Amino acid sequence: MGKDENKIESWFDDAFKLTTSSDEVSEEEMRRLMSEEEGMQIGRENLACKRALLEEYAEHKQPDIDLEWNKFQQKRTEKTRRKRYLLGSVIGGVAACFLLIFGLNILPSGKQGELFFAADSLVHQVTLQKVGGSLLALDAQTQDSLLSMMGVTLTQSDSLQLSYRSKTVEEKIETHILSTPRGQDFSVVLSDGTVVWLNAESRLEYPSRFTGEERIVRLQGEAYFKVAKDSRHPFIVQTSQMHTRVLGTEFNIRSYSSDDSHVTLVKGSVEIRSQANQTYLRMKPGEDAHLLDDGTFSLHETDVDTYVYWKEGFFYFDDAPLTTILQELGRWYNVNIVFNNPSAKNWRIHYVCDRKDSIERAVLLLSRINKLNVSFDNNTIYIK
Numbered sequence: 001m002g003k004d005e006n007k008i009e010s011w012f013d014d015a016f017k018l019t020t021s022s023d024e025v026s027e028e029e030m031r032r033l034m035s036e037e038e039g040m041q042i043g044r045e046n047l048a049c050k051r052a053l054l055e056e057y058a059e060h061k062q063p064d065i066d067l068e069w070n071k072f073q074q075k076r077t078e079k080t081r082r083k084r085y086l087l088g089s090v091i092g093g094v095a096a097c098f099l100l101i102f103g104l105n106i107l108p109s110g111k112q113g114e115l116f117f118a119a120d121s122l123v124h125q126v127t128l129q130k131v132g133g134s135l136l137a138l139d140a141q142t143q144d145s146l147l148s149m150m151g152v153t154l155t156q157s158d159s160l161q162l163s164y165r166s167k168t169v170e171e172k173i174e175t176h177i178l179s180t181p182r183g184q185d186f187s188v189v190l191s192d193g194t195v196v197w198l199n200a201e202s203r204l205e206y207p208s209r210f211t212g213e214e215r216i217v218r219l220q221g222e223a224y225f226k227v228a229k230d231s232r233h234p235f236i237v238q239t240s241q242m243h244t245r246v247l248g249t250e251f252n253i254r255s256y257s258s259d260d261s262h263v264t265l266v267k268g269s270v271e272i273r274s275q276a277n278q279t280y281l282r283m284k285p286g287e288d289a290h291l292l293d294d295g296t297f298s299l300h301e302t303d304v305d306t307y308v309y310w311k312e313g314f315f316y317f318d319d320a321p322l323t324t325i326l327q328e329l330g331r332w333y334n335v336n337i338v339f340n341n342p343s344a345k346n347w348r349i350h351y352v353c354d355r356k357d358s359i360e361r362a363v364l365l366l367s368r369i370n371k372l373n374v375s376f377d378n379n380t381i382y383i384k
Helices: 003-019 027-034 037-059 067-073 085-094 144-148 307-311 323-335 343-345 361-368
Strands: 125-132 136-137 153-156 160-163 175-179 186-189 195-196 203-207 216-227 235-236 242-246 252-257 261-267 270-274 281-283 287-291 295-299 316-319 336-339 347-354 374-377 381-384
Touching: 067 235, 067 281, 136 336, 144 153, 144 281, 160 336, 160 347, 175 252, 186 203, 216 307, 242 252, 261 270, 261 307, 281 295, 316 374, 323 336, 323 347, 323 361, 336 343, 343 347, 361 374
Parallel strands: 160 186, 216 235, 336 381
Antiparallel strands: 125 136, 125 175, 153 160, 175 203, 186 195, 195 216, 203 216, 216 252, 235 242, 242 270, 252 261, 261 287, 270 281, 287 295, 316 347, 374 381
8 A cells, every 4th residue: 555545544534533423323233333345335436535635635635534524513503314324425425525526326217307407697686675675775775774664673683584573563464575696595583583594596575574474474485484483373484395284393394486495493393284275184203205297295204404504504415316416516507507417417426515615616626426427617616
């Protein structure tokens, strides 16, 4: 074994110790599983990853695996994986360079429709609008006087946040619309204390103050909700395809299109129903409900990180369709997506990237994936 390979081996040893520190998977169990066929497969992926790491080392003299992994771990707020998932994804992540540098484990899936994602030529900002009123751009330069006229405040810690907590009962109730463009997310504290993180290219409609028996908001796009508990006033999120009803919990809703509508429950309990079905379905934490074409839901246990890590500042995909990943990149970076290799649409991959990274960095990480030829030119990602 050469000098560079010894260094790579050392890094992998350190990574293994780090990932096996979790109580969810004992070292004894890990050794046993690694000795079986599944472990042999991980070992084969490990060898492929070492070759890729050597290329990274040759280019940059010192790979940034520790830096990327620490940055990723610092953003983690909860551990949601089961033991078997920890083996497959965390230790598999070591074999795949922590899933941050390379995506191995490319698997074919079923046929998908023709993919085309076009960049938006217009420059947009996060905006707040009163129904029937003009748009107000929200940024660090937004005047407090303009916000106070709408009964809201704009605060900044790590990022800007809109707040309605200071509104008084006497003030007139208005319907407000918060919109985000591609490449930006935003959070808002509603009048009841519910916090909503709105993902890129999304729209949330809500009252300036909740009244009545229900707290109703309307969503287009994607948002993460941390609902203030109020057993007497259910919180209801309406999309064009479904309704989600809660009392107090944390969950994510994605509804960019009719064929990509999901509710993912992190904490508590929610009830969901489609527009075509008046019967509510109750979900448990760790479950994802995918709305099907016939108006029913496909309910299954999932790694919720896949659906909610955008809120923590990461693209995080585990065994996801390449088309799904590229749609997210296109929406965030506002770029075109062109497939010169149609068969690549059927691939499933692991991919993690910091949303603060440049589009060039995001494409570089994609280009590290085995069998995948990716380039970026003239605001377009090409899959060859």
